[in-house]
Amino acid sequence: MLVELKVNGKTKKVDIEPEEYLVDTLRKVGNLSVKRGCDTGCCGLCSIWINKKPTLSCATLTMRALNKEITTIEGLEKEAEEFAKILVAQGAEQCGFCSPGFIMTVLAMKNELENPTEEDIKHYLTGNLCRCTGYMGQLRAIKTYMGVK
The missing domain is CATH 1.10.150.120 ([2Fe-2S]-binding domain)
Known part of the structure; x- marks a missing residue:
């Protein structure tokens, strides 16, 4: 499914799976600072901000980030x-x-x-x-x- 995400102040259109995690989506659109580590929300490698609050992207479905401001270290x-x-x-x-x-x-x-x-x-x-x-x-x-x- 094609969705729009606001990443570092820019709108990105990306094709995602309904159960896709934000860590994978962000890497797909070029934010390679976001890393997959433990996949359990315990290591912090995937930390980003959603609406200026720290969030673990490996534990957040991309669908939950729609219409929200996503910030990575690139931003x-x-x-x-x-x-x-x-x-x-x-x-x-x-x-x-x-x-x-x-x-x-x-x-x-x-x-x-x-x-x-x-x-x-x-x-x-x-x-x-x-x-x-x-x-x-x-x-x-x-x-x-x-x-x-």
């Missing part, structure tokens, strides 16, 4: 680059496989939380897995980015 290049520079400066960047989903979650957190505690940050990031780091560098980077001491 937030400036913000993502700003945080990525801080990640690198803190020595927190490793292989980069989890980075797009992780960065989408951090950018959403900055929009939603004001002056979060370290526990608030950890709670918000639950479900974003990284196999390369011990998370301490990432935590330092997030605190720097959000101006938390």
